[in-house]
Amino acid sequence: MTGRLGFGIAAALGPGVAGEVAGEIERLGYTTMWTNDGASGPGLPLVAAALRASRAMRAGVGVIPCDLRRAPEIAETIASLGIDTSRAIVGIGSGRAEHPVDAVRAAVTELRALLGPGTAIAIAALGPRMCRLAGEIADVVLLNWMTPERIRWARERIAEGARGSGRIGEPVIASYVRVALGADAPARLAAEAGRYARIPAYARSFAGMGADPAIVGVAARAPNEVAPALARYRDVLDETVLRALPTSNETARVLEIARAGVTAR
Numbered sequence: 001m002t003g004r005l006g007f008g009i010a011a012a013l014g015p016g017v018a019g020e021v022a023g024e025i026e027r028l029g030y031t032t033m034w035t036n037d038g039a040s041g042p043g044l045p046l047v048a049a050a051l052r053a054s055r056a057m058r059a060g061v062g063v064i065p066c067d068l069r070r071a072p073e074i075a076e077t078i079a080s081l082g083i084d085t086s087r088a089i090v091g092i093g094s095g096r097a098e099h100p101v102d103a104v105r106a107a108v109t110e111l112r113a114l115l116g117p118g119t120a121i122a123i124a125a126l127g128p129r130m131c132r133l134a135g136e137i138a139d140v141v142l143l144n145w146m147t148p149e150r151i152r153w154a155r156e157r158i159a160e161g162a163r164g165s166g167r168i169g170e171p172v173i174a175s176y177v178r179v180a181l182g183a184d185a186p187a188r189l190a191a192e193a194g195r196y197a198r199i200p201a202y203a204r205s206f207a208g209m210g211a212d213p214a215i216v217g218v219a220a221r222a223p224n225e226v227a228p229a230l231a232r233y234r235d236v237l238d239e240t241v242l243r244a245l246p247t248s249n250e251t252a253r254v255l256e257i258a259r260a261g262v263t264a265r
Helices: 011-028 044-053 071-080 100-115 128-137 148-165 185-197 200-209 223-234 251-261
Strands: 004-009 032-035 058-065 088-093 120-124 140-144 172-181 218-220 239-245
Touching: 004 011, 004 251, 011 032, 011 044, 011 251, 032 044, 032 088, 032 239, 044 058, 044 071, 058 120, 058 140, 071 088, 071 100, 088 100, 088 140, 100 120, 100 128, 120 128, 128 140, 128 148, 140 148, 148 172, 148 200, 148 223, 172 185, 172 223, 172 251, 185 200, 185 218, 185 239, 218 223, 223 239, 223 251, 239 251
Parallel strands: 004 032, 004 239, 032 058, 058 088, 088 120, 120 140, 140 172, 172 218, 172 239
Antiparallel strands: none
């Protein structure tokens, strides 16, 4: 398996940078652009900008915490921004919900009723129960901070959910893979991993993998090292999303990671 490539940027970069990045990464051959949603800023305005700046590429928000933004608010924001729901992927996560699986199931059910059947919905999954739920009801499963071995484990849980639901086929399985480039790339990757490792759900996931968080992802000192390092992720994913950790928020620094990702292996 050598899956498709997506590209992810932080919502903090804003819609202006999102638009600049989207047009170029589509030209480079990326099939989707992703952004997050949370304390650093809302993701849907970046999705809208990316879709306006591209022709056929899809854009996703991964993910909106359902304990902070309810389904009606999400649907109203999508409508107010004029987002083309046929090209958008709306990602939902549990946030800090007391009952995460139940909260995500309810949010997805309500969103489908509000947005209609043509909108792709993604679920962020880490643990076995959320992976099974995603296999049951999601169009896309968005994994995060996983080694290739852990991705294989997640695929098995997702397949269990799909089989148990009786659905035809399985969801697209995608994952963020953090990519840092430059002399300080290992330090940038380690710092980002350390930030996530302080979150209990991610701490449990890292422990379950038995992996040092600082080496989950790609830290490349030279551009030609990125694509070969991504190969082991692409071999186990339907879509590998390069989540850029640039040296600065300048568009040029973001795009140098995007270009490195498609350098011939």
